[in-house]
Every structure is written in C-alpha cells, then in structure tokens.
Amino acid sequence: MMNTIEIIHLRRHFTVGGETVRALDDVSFSIAQGEFVSIMGTSGSGKSTLLNLLGCLDTPTSGSYRLDGEDVQQMNDNQLASIRNRKIGFVFQSYNLLPRTTALENVELPLFYNRHISPRERTQRAKEALRLVGLESRMQHTSAQLSGGQQQRVAIARALVNDPVLILADEATGNLDTRTSYEIMELFQKLHAQGKTIAFVTHEPDIAAFTTRMIRLRDGRIVEDTPNTPVSATQMLQSL
Amino acid sequence: MIIIDTLRLALRALLRNRMRTFLTMLGIIIGISSVIIMMSLGSSLTAVMNDTFSSMGTNSISVSGKWEREGGNWRMLHEMDMGDLAALREGCNRASVITPVVVTTMPLVFGNNSHSGRIEGGGEEHLKINNMAVERGCMFDSCDVLSYAKVCVIGRTVAEKLFADGEDPIGQTIRCGEVPVMVTGVLEHREKKFGYDFDDLVVMPYTTVMKRLTGNEYFDDITITCPSTADIEYTAAEIEQLMRYTHGLAPDDPIDVSINVQSETMEQLGDILSIVILVLSIIAGISLLVGGIGIMNIMYVTVTERTREIGLRKAIGARQRNIMLQFLTESVVLSLTGGLLGIVVGLGIYALAAAIIEQLPFTLNVGAILISFAVCTAVGLFFGWYPARRAANLDPIQALRYE
Numbered sequence: 001m002m003n004t005i006e007i008i009h010l011r012r013h014f015t016v017g018g019e020t021v022r023a024l025d026d027v028s029f030s031i032a033q034g035e036f037v038s039i040m041g042t043s044g045s046g047k048s049t050l051l052n053l054l055g056c057l058d059t060p061t062s063g064s065y066r067l068d069g070e071d072v073q074q075m076n077d078n079q080l081a082s083i084r085n086r087k088i089g090f091v092f093q094s095y096n097l098l099p100r101t102t103a104l105e106n107v108e109l110p111l112f113y114n115r116h117i118s119p120r121e122r123t124q125r126a127k128e129a130l131r132l133v134g135l136e137s138r139m140q141h142t143s144a145q146l147s148g149g150q151q152q153r154v155a156i157a158r159a160l161v162n163d164p165v166l167i168l169a170d171e172a173t174g175n176l177d178t179r180t181s182y183e184i185m186e187l188f189q190k191l192h193a194q195g196k197t198i199a200f201v202t203h204e205p206d207i208a209a210f211t212t213r214m215i216r217l218r219d220g221r222i223v224e225d226t227p228n229t230p231v232s233a234t235q236m237l238q239s240l
Numbered sequence: 241m242i243i244i245d246t247l248r249l250a251l252r253a254l255l256r257n258r259m260r261t262f263l264t265m266l267g268i269i270i271g272i273s274s275v276i277i278m279m280s281l282g283s284s285l286t287a288v289m290n291d292t293f294s295s296m297g298t299n300s301i302s303v304s305g306k307w308e309r310e311g312g313n314w315r316m317l318h319e320m321d322m323g324d325l326a327a328l329r330e331g332c333n334r335a336s337v338i339t340p341v342v343v344t345t346m347p348l349v350f351g352n353n354s355h356s357g358r359i360e361g362g363g364e365e366h367l368k369i370n371n372m373a374v375e376r377g378c379m380f381d382s383c384d385v386l387s388y389a390k391v392c393v394i395g396r397t398v399a400e401k402l403f404a405d406g407e408d409p410i411g412q413t414i415r416c417g418e419v420p421v422m423v424t425g426v427l428e429h430r431e432k433k434f435g436y437d438f439d440d441l442v443v444m445p446y447t448t449v450m451k452r453l454t455g456n457e458y459f460d461d462i463t464i465t466c467p468s469t470a471d472i473e474y475t476a477a478e479i480e481q482l483m484r485y486t487h488g489l490a491p492d493d494p495i496d497v498s499i500n501v502q503s504e505t506m507e508q509l510g511d512i513l514s515i516v517i518l519v520l521s522i523i524a525g526i527s528l529l530v531g532g533i534g535i536m537n538i539m540y541v542t543v544t545e546r547t548r549e550i551g552l553r554k555a556i557g558a559r560q561r562n563i564m565l566q567f568l569t570e571s572v573v574l575s576l577t578g579g580l581l582g583i584v585v586g587l588g589i590y591a592l593a594a595a596i597i598e599q600l601p602f603t604l605n606v607g608a609i610l611i612s613f614a615v616c617t618a619v620g621l622f623f624g625w626y627p628a629r630r631a632a633n634l635d636p637i638q639a640l641r642y643e
C-alpha cells in the first residue's frame with residue numbers, strides 16, 4: 001500500500017533572540033494509507049510543530065516531506081494553499097468555526113476555495129459531510145446554538161468535505177469533557193474504519209489508546225513509535 | 241472563489257456591525273453629496289447664466305443714474321434724460337440700437353376685470369434686444385414711438401387676467417390708469433428668470449409712458465446694443481466720455497452714471513460660482529479623505545478582529561489573493577454604499593433647493609453620478625489596500641493561535 005506521508009530527516013528550527021530552538025530535530029517516519037496515528041508528548045515536545053509541517057502550513061528547515069506522492073518542501077505559498085485545500089482536513093482544539101454562520105456554511109467553506117466545485121455540489125457535499133457526523137438536523141444552526149461536542153462535529157465535517165487524503169487533529173478533544181471526547185473518538189474510529197488516514201495529536205494516553213499507532217515525541221525527537229491495538233470508543237462509552 | 245460569494249461575504253460582514261458601518265460611511269456620504277451638489281449646481285447655474293445673458297443680450301450696455309449715499313439717505317447723482325439720449329445717439333459710433341427704458345406700475349382695467357401690471361416703455365426694438373417676441377398681432381413701430389401712440393403689447397398673464405377665456409385681446413382697448421390704450425399684440429410665453437416674469441408685462445412706446453401715463457421726463461436707463469461683443473469695450477469707454485462731456489464733469493470728478501456691461505456681470509457671477517464650487521470641492525475633498533481614513537481604520541479593526549477567521553481560511557486553502565479580494569471587496573462595498581447614499585442625499589438636497597429656489601432648474605447630472613461611483617471605487621481600493629494586504633500576509637499558524 002502507498003504511504004500517505006513520508007518524512008525523512010525533517011528539521012524545524014526557530015531562532016529566538018539569537019538562540020536556536022530545535023522544535024523538531026531529525027524526524028523520519030512514514031504513515032501508510034488508512035492508519036490512525038496518535039502523536040503524543042508533553043507540552044513543548046514539538047507536536048504542533050510537526051502537525052503544522054504535515055499540514056503544509058509551515059515549511060521545514062531541512063529534510064523532505066512527501067504527501068500523497070507529492071514533494072511538498074519545494075512548493076510556493078499558492079501551491080501549498082492548493083495542497084491544503086485538496087488533500088488535508090484540519091480539526092482544531094478550539095473548533096475555529098466562523099461566528100454567526102450556520103453549520104452548513106461552515107462546512108461549505110473549504111469548497112469555496114476550489115474553483116472546480118459548483119455552488120450546487122458545494123451544498124450537496126456539505127450536507128453529506130454533516131450527515132456523516134450525525135448533524136443533519138442541525139444544518140441551519142449557528143455555532144452559538146451548538147454544544148462544544150456538536151461544534152467539533154461541524155469542524156470534523158468541514159475537515160471531511162473536501163475528501164482529503166489526510167485528516168490532522170491537534171488536541172481535538174482538549175476542550176471537551178470525557179463523554180464528549182469519547183463520542184468524538186468514536187466518530188474518528190468510524191472514519192478510520194471507512195479508510196481515512198488520521199494523525200491525531202494529544203497528550204492524553206487514554207485518548208491515544210483509541211488509535212492504531214502511537215508516536216511519542218520528546219524535545220523534538222521521536223522516542224517511541226509502536227503499533228497499538230485500539231480500544232473501542234463505543235464500548236468505553238457503554239461502560240461510562 | 242466566485243465574485244458573488246465574495247460580495248455576499250462582504251455584505252454580511254458589513255451588516256453584522258450596522259452602526260459601525262454607517263458611521264464609517266458618513267465621511268463618504270458627506271463627501272459624495274458635496275460632489276453631487278457641486279457638480280449639479282455648477283452645471284445648472286452655468287446653464288441658467290448663459291441662457292439669461294444670451295436673452296438679455298451679451299452685447300448690450302445699460303446706462304443709468306448713479307445712486308449715492310448722503311447721510312442716511314440715498315440720492316441720485318444724475319437722472320437719464322433726453323439730453324443724454326441725444327448725446328449717446330449722436331456720439332456712439334459703433335452702437336446699433338440706442339433706446340431708453342422706463343418702467344412703471346399701473347392699474348389695468350378691461351370691462352369688470354382689473355390687474356396691477358408692470359409697464360415697460362421702450363423703443364420699437366425693445367422686444368428684439370430683450371429676446372422677446374409677439375406671438376400674435378404686432379409690435380408697435382417707430383412712428384408709434386414718435387407719436388406717443390396709445391398702443392401696447394401684453395404678456396400672457398395680463399391677457400388672462402383682463403380678458404375672458406376665448407376673448408381676443410387684439411384690437412381691444414384697455415385702460416392704463418386713466419388712459420385708454422389699444423392692444424396690438426400678445427407676447428410669446430417665456431419662463432421666469434431670476435424672479436423676472438416675462439408674461440406679466442405690458443410693453444408700450446417709452447414716449448407714451450412718459451408723456452401720457454407718468455408725466456415723468458426721466459428714463460430709468462438707456463440701453464445701448466452693439467453688433468458684436470468686440471465693440472462693447474470701445475463703446476463703454478465712449479459712453480463714459482460722452483456722459484462726462486454732456487454733464488460737464490472734470491476728468492478727475494467721479495462719474496455720475498453707472499455703465500453696466502452685461503458680459504462683466506456674467507464674469508462676476510461666474511467668479512462667484514467658481515468660489516462656491518471651490519468651497520464645495522474642498523469640503524468634498526476633505527470629507528472624502530476623512531471618510532477614506534475612516535474606512536482604512538475600520539478595515540484594520542476588522543482584520544484584527546477576524547485574525548482567527550483569516551488563519552482558518554488560509555489553513556483550509558485560501559490563497560493570498562482570495563483574502564486580499566475578500567477584504568478589498570468589503571472596503572469597496574463600504575465606500576460604494578456610502579457613495580450611493582451620498583448620491584441620494586446630494587440629489588435630495590439639490591432637488592429641495594431647486595424646489596425652493598424657483599430660478600434653479602433641476603437637472604440630473606449623469607456625469608456627476610458616474611464620477612461619484614468612480615471616486616468611491618478608488619477610495620475603497622486605495623484605503624482598503626493596506627488592511628487587505630495585512631490580512632493576506634498573515635501567517636496562518638500565528639493567526640490561528642491569536643486570542
């Protein structure tokens with residue numbers, strides 16, 4: 001099977017006040033299509049830095065990154081924007097939905113920046129994505145009218161709507177209580193079962209337990225990379 | 241992103257903060273309404289002026305007695321008389337028509353109807369040099385002037401007041417005060433100008449007015465018409481010399497008559513008009529500048545407020561130019577909406593002014609409206625450029641982290 005992500009000797013250094021911060025230092029790994037990977041580590045270990053690179057929001061200091069067979073490190077801003085638009089779905093800790101905008105419009109948003117998708121198709125696909133996350137009855141609600149868990153579902157629908165090769169989540173359950181977190185993880189497991197490739201940043205071991213592979217970072221380096229037999233979120237919910 | 245979507249987005253963002261949007265637009269509204277008022281006023285006043293002066297005859301000079309303030313009273317230094325008329329007729333080489341004018345008001349009676357009418361006494365050329373004409377009947381001739389003939393031509397309003405519907409005034413004899421006068425013609429209708437009603441008028445030989453109606457031996461003024469504008473200056477100088485000589489004035493004595501050259505009056509009015517336009521232009525310029533700065537300011541605020549939104553849009557695939565376009569559209573829509581309101585307000589004020597001031601015609605100045613739209617677009621683009629560029633250049637990672 002083809003690797004969705006291949007990174008080799010990836011480095012990301014920041015210079016702060018004359019000193020070099022090695023946020024990522026010589027990281028190499030691959031993620032195969034269909035994997036559900038958690039990226040773990042303490043605060044400041046470089047998880048977000050890695051995720052920003054994987055999401056093409058940032059460019060590495062050195063090393064190479066292939067996403068879905070395309071070499072990313074040579075691309076300019078416009079090409080990166082286009083890659084993000086077509087190949088990546090982001091889920092953030094704080095949802096980042098537009099205020100006073102309906103769930104449907106929020107989900108449509110990525111498709112606005114794809115010239116090849118007509119307004120009709122846009123709405124159709126957004127509705128489908130909302131159905132997939134179980135919010136078909138809340139399409140016309142604005143973010144203020146939705147609970148935290150529902151808002152995160154809208155955000156997941158937004159990440160799905162462009163049918164990306166990779167879903168990236170940064171502490172996506174960080175703002176949610178345990179039950180809601182498990183519900184969100186249940187949704188991620190469902191997406192994984194449908195074949196989605198997911199990289200999920202978290203510092204909570206019980207959340208990482210739902211994934212099929214755990215990568216642990218410390219001071220910008222990989223210290224652990226092990227396969228995992230995932231716990232079923234559905235079962236965990238029943239036992240709550 | 242399709243332009244319609246961008247427009248919808250801009251409208252929504254602007255409607256979200258209605259009060260703020262409106263206040264931001266105020267500068268543009270004031271600026272554009274000034275532009276509209278200024279340009280409309282400019283074009284219609286120029287039209288009125290040209291029209292009026294061509295009807296008065298730009299090639300004419302009017303000579304009248306000069307008033308002087310003496311203590312608390314006004315005193316006339318000299319009254320125009322037959323001697324002046326004779327001197328001018330004798331001495332003005334390049335003049336084509338020299339005719340005195342006397343004006344009075346008299347009760348006019350026909351049958352049971354009466355009307356208080358303005359009576360103008362002039363020579364047989366009176367209608368021609370004032371750009372008037374008879375519609376029916378005929379004007380009196382030089383014989384009538386010489387013989388104090390009791391004839392007149394009347395304006396439409398006078399005809400309506402004195403005669404019943406369908407009754408023909410021509411050939412009828414009306415009474416001016418105690419004097420019976422025969423109507424020989426009815427004047428063509430003309431629009432009022434500067435409060436002067438060309439329809440409410442009786443025109444008679446000046447000799448008749450002076451000898452039979454008023455008994456006055458002085459003229460109100462003497463009008464000298466030249467064949468072309470080129471002769472005006474020469475003739476005006478000639479008139480001054482003739483008057484000085486006739487009235488026995490020394491070269492350094494102040495002149496005792498006023499010599500009014502119409503084209504000078506036109507120039508003076510033109511000067512006043514250009515001052516008015518200059519003041520309005522300054523107001524327009526300043527308020528457009530202030531309005532533009534207001535737009536720039538509010539766009540910076542908007543960009544800062546929506547930093548996370550911008551970060552998100554970039555994360556999900558918006559290019560720099562998409563973001564740039566989004567915010568530029570917003571500033572242009574803001575300033576164009578302000579401009580639209582400014583056009584409405586400006587036209588409203590101008591229409592109101594035209595309704596109140598009778599002499600001011602309302603003309604829709606399409607050029608002014610087009611220029612306003614162009615100016616607003618330019619203001620929106622110019623003052624929206626830097627805020628939009630700041631938005632477009634935001635780093636998505638930093639922007640998403642922004643609190």
Ligand SMILES: Nc1ncnc2c1ncn2[C@@H]1O[C@H](COP(=O)(O)OP(=O)(O)O)[C@@H](O)[C@H]1O
Pocket residue numbers: 014015016021022023041042043044045046047048049050
């Ligand atoms: N833009 C930046 N400029 C300077 N230092 C940064 C920047 N981004 C991250 N870092 C540093 O890199 C290290 C890793 O940060 P980060 O990836 O955010 O960690 P995590 O997400 O695991 O908490 C930290 O020491 C952080 O201070």
Ligand SMILES: [Mg+2]
Pocket residue numbers: 047048049
């Ligand atoms: Mg982090």
